[in-house]
Amino acid sequence: MGPKGIPSWCTHCPQKSAALNCLKLPPHPEFSGGLLEFSAEISYGPFDPILSDKIQFPSLYQMAPKDSSLHKGVVHLMVYFKWNWIGLVATDDIRGETFLWEIREKMLKNGVCVSFTEKIPVSERGHKESHENFMARILESSSEVIVVHGDADSLMILRYSQLPILSIRKVWIATSHWDITMRPGYRQGHDFHGALTFSYSTSEVPGFQIFLRTIKPSKYPNDILLRGFWLSVFRCSDQLENEEQGICSPNASLQTLPLCSFDMTMSGLSYTIYNTVYAVAWALHEVFLRKSEKNLMGHEEYLVFHSWQLHSFLKNIQFNNSAGDYVIVDEKRSSEAQYAIMNYIFFPNETDALVEVGQFVPSAPLGQDFTICEDAIVWGWWKSQLPPGVCSESCGPGFRKIPLEGQVTCCYDCSPCPEGEISSHMDSDQCKKCPEDEYPNEQRDCCLSKVVTFLTVKEPLGMTLALMAVSFSLLTSLVLVVFVKYQDTPIVKANNRTLSYTLLISLIFCFLCSLLFIGQPTPATCLLQQPVFGVVFTVAVSSILAKTIIVVLAFRGIRPGSRIRMFMHPRMSIYVVLICSGFQMIFCGIWLGTYPPFPEADTHSEYGRIILRCNEGSVFAFYFILGYMGFLALGSFTVAFLARNLPDTFNEAKFITFSMLVFCSVWVSFLPTYQSSKGKAMVTVEIFSILASSAGLLGCIFIPKCYVILLKPDSNTQRQIKSKSASKGNTFFWNAGLHFQYWE
Structure with a gap:
């Protein structure tokens, strides 16, 4: 394999679309002379629904897993961190447009707003123009979270743009097709420090790490690609040609290279190529096995294979690779891609690393499909603090959101709840009234139980009124006694x-009837x-x-x-x-x-x-x-x-x-x-x-x-x-x- 994991005998076929990276299988030497001539195209690039059209591409097979759920994982990440003000950057092609349409629809359903959308012209490669227009608009935007979708080639403008030394605080979320570690220089890693990327989740291939640690040009003297790559990344020469470059050290190892030059971990693209080679090998094995069986039976007419016959073999190929993964060539039966959420970290000593901090498995049950370890994430310029990623500051409990005229729903003002109402959650759209037996506290963020009260004889006011009523009734009774005792006197008779x-008896009852108003009403x-x-x-x-x-x-x-x-x-x-x-x-x-x-x-x-x-x-x-x-x-x-x-x-x-x-x-x-x-x-x-x-x-x-x-x-x-x-x-x-x- 070369430095990118591509077999040296594979060649790139003519591009039929911007996303079509494929292998063309040449006639095998064993079947030269016209015994077996066939050709097939197997795409190892990102999965593209357009290439699934068998009428237009009848002999093409896509080995990459389907990434139709990628936008769901990205939105899931936004919702988890409560980001609602997101910038979108995608390539100006069909795949980029499809991604933008899908993710915008998903963001709308989850209350996430798009602050801006930038499309990168695929044909544009002008460094100066991209720096003055494209990057300036991104860095000047109010959004602090940027989602980038596209492959490594189409995002060359973004990757090679000269970002300012003191970058504006941004969190970059890269999708599975962009190698965020690729950059022109060592010191430009800080521009994407703290970025999160969705990478294809791959299994470890047995022996691959040992192979990379032991590989050297001297071990494979006929591999021209390996030699050129070695001299480039180590900046050395196999013979003293000039004073600036020394002789390559015999102890040099790929393990010492930074991520921008070489990644010891097999990438999703390399893993797809790895499965592609295995699939071709299985298909050829089936061809050879069929040839041997027919030869033993004396069917000479079956000794010649036509190119279209290989497709049926590839379509039905399914096997377990050496990493233990189940591989199906037929894309109709292939499963959704699983993603590892990686955190890109650029250390002060100018070394970098990709650390896995979560996973997104679309086929898993709801609630188990998305996992992330927030404490393991390094947020770049924010250190250990979670970037806000919102248009407006959150409205705390006791407040409600007031939409701004002419703005999207994610941009709002905060207003205290009206009297008698509360909001107990962050970013409440409406305040709610407390139940009849409760009332809002001073902060208006929760309801307190009301105190049941009534005029009772146990309190000073009730006791005073009761004593007055009894005292006056006794006084009236005393007057009645006096009038009865002196009933024969002239003044009583008159x-x-x-x-x-x-009148006296009625006044007694008047005083006493006031006692009916004291105490709990029944x-x-x-x-x-x-x-x-x-x-x-x-x-x-x-x-x-x-x-x-x-x-x-x-x-x-x-x-x-x-x-x-x-x-x-x-x-x-x-x-x-x-x-x-x-x-x-x-x-x-x-x-x-x-x-x-x-x-x-x-x-x-x-x-x-x-x-x-x-x-x-x-x-x-x-x-x-x-x-x-x-x-x-x-x-x-x-x-x-x-x-x-x-x-x-x-x-x-x-x-x-x-x-x-x-x-x-x-x-x-x-x-x-x-x-x-x-x-x-x-x-x-x-x-x-x-x-x-x-x-x-x-x-x-x-x-x-x-x-x-x-x-x-x-x-x-x-x-x-x-x-x-x-x-x-x-x-x-x-x-x-x-x-x-x-x-x-």
């Missing part, structure tokens, strides 16, 4: 004992909260309205001939309370039967919290009961205000007016405050309004009377009251059961 008892408490609140407050306001009406009727009815006397019935106050409260109870019953309140989890009112509260069910019904109470309170306030100037010995009009003013002020303030509050604040506002309005009624109407009853008992006698009335000139007849008597 204030209508029945209405006073009803279906039972939600059903009772608003209806109980509405009914007991309606009873209280109705009692005050009845009191106001009775006061007015009492003063107007004493006039002789007054028609108001007909309304002065002892049960008039009871009717007023029952009728006014009855309407409220009927509406609350309709509310509970149609759209009753229910417990719900409010996940939006407070950030990071789930508020458990009661949903009113029907907002209209809720505001209707408030409006109805407001209507009764406004009526009581109006009547009491009109009766404020009546004689005041037993006149409650002024106290009722002030109490209704407090009541209305509280609930008028409640509406906007309640609407603007969220979460527990809404419940707190309603509880405070209930306590404040109830305390206002208790304080304005009953506390002054208790003051007189308990601290000034002398003023609570009939004689004292008559004397006060006489001094004021008032005439008023009164009775606790509305049986009025005259007194002066």
